[in-house]
Amino acid sequence: MLERFISEGLLGKSETTIKTYGHAIYQFEKWLDGAGTDLVNYARSDVQQYIDYLASKKKSASTINKLWNAIKAYSKWSGKQEAIEDISVVKVTDIKKQAPKAMDKLERNKLIRDIDRTGNRRDFAIIMTLLMTGIRVSELVALDCSDVDLSHRKGSMLVRSGKGNKERTLPLNVDVRRAIEKYLEERKSDNHSALFLSNRKERISIRSVQHLMEKHGHNAHQTRHSFITGLVRAGEDISVIQSLSGHSSADMILRYSMPSEEDKRNAVDRIFKD
Template identity: 35%
Template sequence: MYLTNIINLFSQKQIEEGRTPGTVKTYVGVLEKFQAWLTARNIELNHISKNDVQLFMDYLEEQKKGAGTIEKYFAAISVFARFLGKSEIMLNIHRKEKLKESEIPDSLEDKEEKKILSEVELDGNLRNTAIVYTLLYTGIRISELCALDLNDIDLTENKLFVKNENGQIERGIPLSSEVNKHLINYIDSINNPNREALFVSSVNKRLSTRAVQYMLQKYNVNPHKLRHTFCQKLINKGIDIHTVAKLAGHKDINVTKRYASVLEANLEDAINRAFS
């Protein structure tokens, strides 16, 4: 399949599948820009990898492209990846979060948090307990959790390290005594300490994001809500926004600022109660 005609073949296939001319034109425009970026790096469009897609998403963000524009590029490349028979390369690609100015992230109330932690501990599954505490007390994304290796946890220094696909450390997150305790309990229970992945399934395969989501459904919670709770608790305790952004791995400080709007609402309510 020659590089000069692969986009033409792709666009023809989209027309045959009933895509509108406007949609096909958008896809082609995205792919031509992606192709130009790849060519500068001596990479062929029909040989793209997951890492290429992630680096291109990062490049778009560095170019100050908006979240909506980045999502448009991602959608077009996803369709193209499916055309190549390589849909898997689009899984867990990090990209700029789309903001809704009026949207306040949904987080757990204290009593809800205590209930979930109590239930998961009562079930007695050391792995699941460690997962819930790690998500809630470090704020890492579900994809980052599933990518963790045993050597990403330093129980001596009480730190968890999030790495990129090249194995470089993106950020280190201090571990509280609670999450440290449950990670120790879980790691001590591992029968094969020489394995790479931290969290594995019952068949000893690295745990998938879908499996974690399914497990959390039992406790009526999702990974996003646990991550939001982590950020909200830090903001509520007076931790500055830049520190919270660094711990959460937010590339856009405006994402972090949403959590502060909860405090602003509470302050307004306090004034109204006291002086009305």
């Protein structure tokens, strides 16, 4: 049933969704087996008890909701709609009311220094591109050399793999241009189309970039959050930020203006100090 769901029920879905839902239903199937049933014969009480079990294991609300969405999709596909009626699920905090975690100036500068000191020009070019353009990691790894136009006074980058397959052209400041140019100087002898290559001279993977960030104490989303937060705090027009970030919704931009927990702590620390 699981294999059929992946091949039939998720037809046309993204690779990420297929992987996430497939793993979620595999975990649900294992739990059902321990409860004495399977993906064909489970009932509504099984679904509710599984959701309650996840909550008892201190799974986050967002994790539980991802698994719940997969179970809903599977149940609808397999004709078991009754099994998902009136299920009580932990509510997720509205993402639009949360300020994404961004790096502060000290964290950004330390990250830049630490990677620069390694002498690895590729890694430095990657981090500067992420920080100064705010592109997604998936967009970064899809970049080709032909997508970058560099000159002494200006530069631009064509992002072809944005969400919804929307293209956008981003300006590159002098720091990014220099980092990419220095990296490409090392690659004069190769003709690979990909802009960023792995140590095996293949297009770099998303996981490799994530590992680079994790090695320096950050996650790959923080560079994008930092870029957009910087634009918001600088008072840039929302339409400009949308164009640069590739966000289709102004609501997604507005959440970057929400105060973070650190902003609130700093405000309380500063009270009556002036």
